[in-house]
Amino acid sequence: MYKKISALVLAGVTTLVMAGCGSGSGGTDSAGTSGSGDKKIVMGFAQVGAESGWRTANTKSIQESAKEAGIELKFSDAQQKQENQIKAIRSYIQQKVSVIAFSPVVESGWDTILKEAKNAKIPVILTDRAVDSPDKSLYKTFLGSDFVEEGKKAGQWLVDQYKDSKDPVNIVQLEGTTGSAPANDRKAGFEQVVTDPKFKVIASQTGDFTRAKGKEVMEAFLKANPKIDVLYAHNDDMALGAIEAIEGAGKVPGKDIKIISVDAVHDGMQALADGKINYIVECSPLLGPQLMDLTKKVLAGEEVPARVVTEETAFTQEQAKQALPERKY
Known part of the structure; x- marks a missing residue:
């Protein structure tokens, strides 16, 4: 009887060790945390729409960069309507995402929804376009062109x-x-x-x-x-x-x-x-990598610049001919 009990205990310990190895290899538990104890990052992104080739490239950059960074992306297309973006952002707040990012359709009319995000303690990052709110505490940073x-x-x-x-x-x-x-x-x-x-x-x-x-x-x-x-x-x-x-x-x-x-x-x-x-x-529409980097810094409690300007140039006919073969968008 003693030998049987010892064998059962040993089997139980082995099972626990194997289960621990499995979760430690990158799986997530019911709370959405990884084996290392890091909480999974979930980003809610409210896009303007798909009105141009630029916007399509911008969306692709964000989606691909989120995947590469290991960030779960909840994505919405506002079809160039502010009310659709506000609805999407409110939904992200209700879902308790880690961070909200969006490219505002227009500059005005965002204070109410941004205050809702702030009250929910969800940081907001503006991408590509700014808002005209005088309260700069409603978002962490603005990433985009000048x-x-x-x-x-x-x-x-x-x-x-x-x-x-x-x-x-x-x-x-x-x-x-x-x-x-x-x-x-x-x-x-x-x-x-x-x-x-x-x-x-x-x-x-x-x-x-x-x-x-x-x-x-x-x-x-x-x-x-x-x-x-x-x-x-x-x-x-x-x-x-x-x-x-x-x-x-x-x-x-x-x-x-x-x-x-x-x-x-x-x-x-x-x-x-x-x-x-x-x-x-x-x-440049390729803001994805910078956005994911800023997201991780914000969630880690690091200081980030209030304004991050993307580096860009301009093209003449000859410069376009030289750049076209390796153009990514």
Whole structure:
């Protein structure tokens, strides 16, 4: 009888040891913790939508980077509607995610939902676009481009191109989504540099960052304005739509109408290499790796900068030709 009891005890100990090895090899327990005792990170990400090639690349970067970082990603597409983003963020708060990240559709109207996240002790990281809340304690950091600087780069290229000309230069502008940070800031930055009275913005209207709307608005511009010298588009997709409209009107994009754009997605860079666009200011969508790094630092209690600016450049036709073969988006 003693030998049988000893054998049963030994078997039980062996089973426990084997179970311990199994959980220690990367599994999670019922509380969602790993074998090392680290709590699993769950990110709720509320995306603007899928309005452009840039946004598609941005989404892919976030999804792939979360997977590589071992972060569980709960993802929502707001279809460019603020109410959808607020609904998604509120859902993430109810689910008690570790962190919330989002790219705001517009700048205003976020204080209430951000206060809800703060009260729930869930840190928030802004990506790509900012909010205009005066209470900076409602989010930990803002990761993204300097849209004002992008507008300045676009404006400086224009000023340089026409520095020796005294003739008036008629400009039309395809703005991004009304009320969004990139639309507001790219317009403001451009205006800060393009101050000579010879430059006249004769028409400016939103194209919602989409190719279809860019084409539609450009067609209207062409019908209403017989002489257009320059198009400034707040993103490549609108510029590409405008190119279709310009060609449909029997004009040559890049020659009859010079085109300045922002983003530097693959299709835009190809149009630049082909001479249909004249200059593109880069706005990188590949924010995923930086976002995951910031997330881990925030959750570890580390100090992070209130503003993290992505490093970007700008492209001429020749530079686009050189960059295209290894372009990742």
